[in-house]
Amino acid sequence: MVGWRGRSAGKWAGSLRRSDLCYDQATLLHRHILARVINGDKPAIKLDQTAFYPTSGGQVFDTGVLRGDGGEARVEQVEETENGEVVHYINPADITNVRPGMKVRGTIDTFRRRDHMQQHSGQHVLSAAFERLYKMATVSFHMGAETCTIDLATDGIRDEQLKKAEALANQVIFENRPVGVRFVHLEEAKKLGLRKLPDVGKDELRLIDIAEFDLCACGGTHVRTTAQIGMILVRKSEKVKQGYRVEFVCGDRALRVARKDFETLSQAAMLYSAGLYEVPANIKKALDEIKAAQKQQHRLLEEMAELWADRLFAASHTEGRFKLVKQLFTDRELTFVKLLAQKLSKHAGVVALLGSTQAQATLVFARSADVDIDVSALIKEVMASVGGRGGGSKDLAQGGVPDASKLPELLEEVARKIAG
Numbered sequence: 001m002v003g004w005r006g007r008s009a010g011k012w013a014g015s016l017r018r019s020d021l022c023y024d025q026a027t028l029l030h031r032h033i034l035a036r037v038i039n040g041d042k043p044a045i046k047l048d049q050t051a052f053y054p055t056s057g058g059q060v061f062d063t064g065v066l067r068g069d070g071g072e073a074r075v076e077q078v079e080e081t082e083n084g085e086v087v088h089y090i091n092p093a094d095i096t097n098v099r100p101g102m103k104v105r106g107t108i109d110t111f112r113r114r115d116h117m118q119q120h121s122g123q124h125v126l127s128a129a130f131e132r133l134y135k136m137a138t139v140s141f142h143m144g145a146e147t148c149t150i151d152l153a154t155d156g157i158r159d160e161q162l163k164k165a166e167a168l169a170n171q172v173i174f175e176n177r178p179v180g181v182r183f184v185h186l187e188e189a190k191k192l193g194l195r196k197l198p199d200v201g202k203d204e205l206r207l208i209d210i211a212e213f214d215l216c217a218c219g220g221t222h223v224r225t226t227a228q229i230g231m232i233l234v235r236k237s238e239k240v241k242q243g244y245r246v247e248f249v250c251g252d253r254a255l256r257v258a259r260k261d262f263e264t265l266s267q268a269a270m271l272y273s274a275g276l277y278e279v280p281a282n283i284k285k286a287l288d289e290i291k292a293a294q295k296q297q298h299r300l301l302e303e304m305a306e307l308w309a310d311r312l313f314a315a316s317h318t319e320g321r322f323k324l325v326k327q328l329f330t331d332r333e334l335t336f337v338k339l340l341a342q343k344l345s346k347h348a349g350v351v352a353l354l355g356s357t358q359a360q361a362t363l364v365f366a367r368s369a370d371v372d373i374d375v376s377a378l379i380k381e382v383m384a385s386v387g388g389r390g391g392g393s394k395d396l397a398q399g400g401v402p403d404a405s406k407l408p409e410l411l412e413e414v415a416r417k418i419a420g
Contacts, residue, residue, distance in 0.1 A: 037068075037102045044089045045073075045098055051108060052088060054080040058141035059120050059220045062113055066090075068104035071097035075106075113221060118251030119148050121179060121208075121222045122169070122229045126150065126248060128214035129168040131195055134161055138196070139242055147235060147257075149247050157237050157244045166234040166248075172213050176227035180209040189217065233257060301336055302343075309343035313350065319419040321349070322371045326415050328355040328407055334362050334398075341366035341396060351375075351418060353411050361404035363411070366396045373418060382410055 036048045045066075052062040052075060061078040066088070077089040090098065098104060120143065127138035127150055136152040189205050190197060198205065198217045208218045210226060223229055230251035237246045249257050265276050272282040316323040325344055329337055337356045344352040345366040351373055352366040363382060365375035379390045379397040386406060390399020401407060 037098050037100050037104060043092045043095050044087045046085055046087055047104070047106075050078075050086050050088070051106060052078045052086065053113075053116070053221055054078040054086050056080060057218065057220055058123075059116055059143050060145075062108050062116075064106060064108040066098060066104040066106050068098060068102045070099065070102060073098045073104070115252060116143065117221045117223050118229050119143050119249070119253065120218075120220045121210075121226070122173075122232050122248070122250030123148060123150060124208060124210060124214055124216055124218070124222070125169045125172050125226060125229065126165065126232055126234075126246075128195060128210070128216075129165040129172070130246075133165055133168060136243075147247050147249050147253075149245050151240060151242055151245050153243045155243075157246070162234050162237060162246065166232060169232045172210070173226045173229050173231060176225050177211040177213060178225055179222055180211070181222070182207050182209060230254060302339060305336060305339035305343045308340050309347070312340075312352075313344060313347050316350070319351075319415075322351050322368070322373075323347075323349055324415060324419065325350060325352045325354075326411055327353075328357070328411060330357045332356055333358045334360070334364075337362070337364050338396075338398065345369070345395060353414055355407040355411055357404045357407060361401040361407055362398055363390070363401060363407065364396075364398045365392075365414075367394070369395065378414060378418070382414060386410070 037045050052064060053059065055061045055078070062075070063077070064075050066073045066075060071094070073094040074091040075088045076091055079087050079089070081087060123138075123141050123143075127141075130136040130138065130150075130152055134154070136154045136157070138150045139153050140151040142149045183204050183206055184192070186203050186205060189207065192207075192215060194207070195214055195216045205217045206219055207215055208220075208222055209215050228251075231254050232248055232250050233254040235247040235249065235257070237244050239245075265279060268279045268283075269276050272279060272286075274282050312325045312327060313323065316325045318324075334356050337354050341352050341354055341364045344350050345368050348368055348370055350366075350368045351371055352364075354364045354366075356362050356364070363379065365378055367373050367375050374394045376392045376394050376397040379392060379399045382388070383390045383399040383401075386401055386403065388399050388401045390397060392398055401410065
């Protein structure tokens with residue numbers, strides 16, 4: 001059986017020599033590979049040899065089809081066990097088509113394999129570019145369904161650095177440099193100046209050699225020449241725990257992403273009746289106008305809350321030591337109700353018991369600074385009785401009520417309690 005050794009960049013660099021044909025582009029030319037089912041455990045099988053690449057070293061698995069006398073079995077996932085065996089997970093509907101002892105012919109999804117080769121080889125080139133230009137080492141690589149990422153060991157990265165690394169990487173691609181594969185002993189590898197020497201327990205390493213640019217231990221699938229990568233498009237970077245994460249795409253993915261970006265930008269330009277490169281300025285202008293409108297709306301809402309507070313205070317009745325304001329709103333949002341509660345609390349000797357049935361049914365309690373009532377304790381008591389959640393300070397608190405129909409009753413109960 002073909003063996004992939006481990007999952008990390010260090011471990012899977014020690015793949016067996018006879019697996020080399022399966023990893024590289026020769027698989028695209030000779031992709032029908034005879035294999036024998038030696039274990040038919042559902043819904044997975046093991047083969048005595050395979051060209052299907054298992055998830056390893058940041059690269060995702062191959063998919064494809066196994067064909068034999070019993071019919072077809074679709075390979076949907078390929079993983080490696082702890083002891084180095086490759087397991088092919090079969091579509092459950094097809095598992096009866098393969099059985100132990102049967103000869104099968106495997107066909108890898110060549111479009112998926114080519115995509116993975118472009119992404120993985122592109123990662124080597126891009127990582128080497130960051131290393132050469134800025135001494136930023138790649139500490140991890142992830143190949144996603146849409147984009148890929150590398151994590152760089154650095155405290156910061158500028159847009160200009162991203163652009164220059166991308167430009168150097170694409171220059172190497174355009175130069176159509178050979179991408180070779182060779183096997184060397186560990187002691188020899190230590191003398192070759194590898195970009196990163198893996199921590200492996202094997203004496204022999206599989207090296208990917210991008211002519212006069214990068215030499216790295218790797219067991220993944222790769223192109224024959226850098227031109228087959230197509231291009232590299234760096235998308236963005238973000239701070240992560242171990243440094244900075246750079247998102248990128250290569251080859252056919254880069255073309256698809258660039259096309260989608262262009263279409264999205266074109267649609268935005270149409271909405272603004274502007275040119276493509278005028279979109280950012282138009283978006284900024286729109287955001288500024290929205291912020292200005294929001295500020296104006298908030299000022300108007302505050303003025304309305306002030307008027308409501310004065311009116312409700314004037315109409316309120318005295319309950320012993322304070323005036324009680326009790327009001328339920330069915331047509332006002334919570335933002336207004338909270339503002340009203342704050343405005344009422346500015347008056348002397350006031351307790352406000354307010355509610356809103358808009359969206360989430362909510363109670364809002366407030367008090368003046370000269371009133372000795374803890375409205376947070378009141379809210380928590382009410383919430384405990386109805387299964388809701390709430391909290392706040394002694395001066396202002398709120399809570400959501402699961403059943404809006406209970407709001408009038410709850411307001412009455414609290415009013416009776418504090419009045420007594």
